[in-house]
Amino acid sequence: SDYSQEPPRHPSLRINAKEPFNAEPPRLALISSYVTPVDLFYKRNHGPIPIVDDIERYRVSISGLMENPKELSMTDIRKLPKYNVTATLQCAGNRRTAMSKTRTVKGVGWDVAAIGNAIWGGAKLADVLELVGIPKLTTTTTSGGKHVEFVSIDICKEENGGPYKASIPLNQATNSEADVLLAYEMNGEPLNRDHGYPLRSIVPGVIGARSVKWLDSINIIAEECQGFFMQKDYKMFPPSVNWENIDWSTRRPQMDFPVQCAICSLEDVNVVKHEKITISGYAVSGGGRGIDRVDLSIDGGKTWVEASRYQTTGIKYIAGETSSDKWAWVFFTAKVDIPQSTEIVAKAVDTAANVQPENVDVIWNLRGILNTSWHRVDVRVGH
Ligand code: MTE
Numbered sequence: 071s072d073y074s075q076e077p078p079r080h081p082s083l084r085i086n087a088k089e090p091f092n093a094e095p096p097r098l099a100l101i102s103s104y105v106t107p108v109d110l111f112y113k114r115n116h117g118p119i120p121i122v123d124d125i126e127r128y129r130v131s132i133s134g135l136m137e138n139p140k141e142l143s144m145t146d147i148r149k150l151p152k153y154n155v156t157a158t159l160q161c162a163g164n165r166r167t168a169m170s171k172t173r174t175v176k177g178v179g180w181d182v183a184a185i186g187n188a189i190w191g192g193a194k195l196a197d198v199l200e201l202v203g204i205p206k207l208t209t210t211t212t213s214g215g216k217h218v219e220f221v222s223i224d225i226c227k228e229e230n231g232g233p234y235k236a237s238i239p240l241n242q243a244t245n246s247e248a249d250v251l252l253a254y255e256m257n258g259e260p261l262n263r264d265h266g267y268p269l270r271s272i273v274p275g276v277i278g279a280r281s282v283k284w285l286d287s288i289n290i291i292a293e294e295c296q297g298f299f300m301q302k303d304y305k306m307f308p309p310s311v312n313w314e315n316i317d318w319s320t321r322r323p324q325m326d327f328p329v330q331c332a333i334c335s336l337e338d339v340n341v342v343k344h345e346k347i348t349i350s351g352y353a354v355s356g357g358g359r360g361i362d363r364v365d366l367s368i369d370g371g372k373t374w375v376e377a378s379r380y381q382t383t384g385i386k387y388i389a390g391e392t393s394s395d396k397w398a399w400v401f402f403t404a405k406v407d408i409p410q411s412t413e414i415v416a417k418a419v420d421t422a423a424n425v426q427p428e429n430v431d432v433i434w435n436l437r438g439i440l441n442t443s444w445h446r447v448d449v450r451v452g453h
């Protein structure tokens with residue numbers, strides 16, 4: 071693989087793997103802005119960053135189990151109504167390093183910042199599919215298509231040198247309410263190379279792995295995509311499954327992500343001078359479920375206080391209000407007194423009353439995905 075033409079990156083990103091480039095921002099930087107700046111947004115790649123230099127000739131082909139296959143230019147896609155969707159993208163491997171401390175897992179290590187919140191601009195996939203003759207809210211095309219496969223142009227060793235790919239169900243793709251985008255903008259600017267220039271899918275509420283960058287083609291298929299990242303990766307296994315007894319066919323590809331939160335105003339271990347400290351971080355859930363509550367404990371989980379939550383600075387967040395962004399994280403904050411050295415804990419509750427598991431060992435899985443256990447940090451008071 072050729073890594074000689076990688077784009078420039080922000081110097082404060084923490085590099086977890088250099089080639090392919092995988093990096094996340096420091097915790098404090100992540101919560102310094104509700105909309106994550108593009109250069110600080112985590113970057114998760116499986117191969118070199120491709121170069122699309124002739125945008126006039128760029129086409130995304132749409133074909134497969136449908137009547138009229140078509141090739142669309144960027145001009146065709148920009149002609150469709152443009153939507154800006156604020157959505158949090160989270161890698162299923164977020165917080166993997168912490169899971170690895172229980173028992174070793176396979177995969178790139180991540181702290182708590184393999185997540186970011188952006189304003190994605192583009193056409194709705196439901197409109198694009200309608201343009202090529204597949205009506206809204208279609209579950210099966212007349213020729214038996216049930217899934218929409220996104221195929222990229224990058225080269226991944228896991229695909230034996232083939233491109234990255236993933237699929238979502240056709241009824242999600244053709245549902246305007248699901249807000250699946252073919253995005254060409256991130257925070258009001260054209261997508262940059264790292265994030266999928268010129269065009270990527272954004273599947274809100276679903277693990278980042280299904281939001282395919284650098285789209286080359288879209289296929290309407292009968293079964294879900296058979297690619298590596300759908301069938302041999304990004305599946306959730308119980309703690310009993312190891313590399314000797316694993317049967318990948320027993321599990322479905324992970325789609326929605328579960329309720330998650332992390333403290334970002336503190337590192338894993340902190341020495342504080344003052345007894346009054348601010349605990350802040352993010353909380354988010356998949357599937358468009360909002361956050362109903364964030365509980366904080368300053369005694370390792372014996373007693374709890376509720377943090378305040380917001381999406382717009384200073385304005386209290388209430389899940390489900392029309393002004394709230396249903397696909398986006400909330401920030402939480404609380405000021406607390408720390409009389410002595412202790413463990414601080416954060417846990418969130420989503421609108422379906424889903425809670426996070428207390429300990430990481432009960433959700434340990436060999437690929438180290440979906441570590442959504444209570445987030446714990448140590449605070450040592452040093453006068
Ligand atoms: N798309 C392509 N073409 N190649 C990739 O390696 N990685 C996926 C997804 N789409 C990937 C991809 C994964 S695992 C994640 S978490 C997100 O992109 C990360 O998107 P980002 O780099 O824009 O943050």
Ligand code: MO
Binds near residue numbers: 160161163279
């Ligand atoms: Mo990911």
